[in-house]
Amino acid sequence: MQFDEFVRQLDGAVGTKATAAGDRAVWTDQARTATVTAVPPRNVSVALAENGRELPPTTWYPVDAALVPVVSKRIAEFFGKR
Numbered sequence: 001m002q003f004d005e006f007v008r009q010l011d012g013a014v015g016t017k018a019t020a021a022g023d024r025a026v027w028t029d030q031a032r033t034a035t036v037t038a039v040p041p042r043n044v045s046v047a048l049a050e051n052g053r054e055l056p057p058t059t060w061y062p063v064d065a066a067l068v069p070v071v072s073k074r075i076a077e078f079f080g081k082r
Contacts, residue, residue: 003038006063010036013072015081027075034075038063046071048078 007025011017018025023038033049039060047058059074061067 001063001065003044003063006044006065006068007036009065009068010072010075013068014075014079016079027079029079032079034078036071036075044071046074048075 003023004020007018007020010025014027016027016029018027018036020026025036027034031051035047035049037045037047039045042063043060044063045058045060048055061071
């Protein structure tokens with residue numbers, strides 16, 4: 001699975017569309033931001049921030065269709081959607 005396809009699947013699962021450019025996709029909701037960044041060779045990092053302050057921990061996942069539900073759940077819960 002490629003990074004862009006991973007992000008497209010996350011968009012559908014999270015329920016909002018990311019602003020994507022190159023190796024980064026960003027979801028925003030008022031004061032909250034979730035950033036998914038491609039980390040070669042086949043991983044992504046997921047960073048969450050509130051009011052401009054990054055919230056630890058940044059987590060890493062393989063780019064794998066099976067992990068879309070895990071990553072999307074983390075992002076959706078952060079935005080209070082689940």
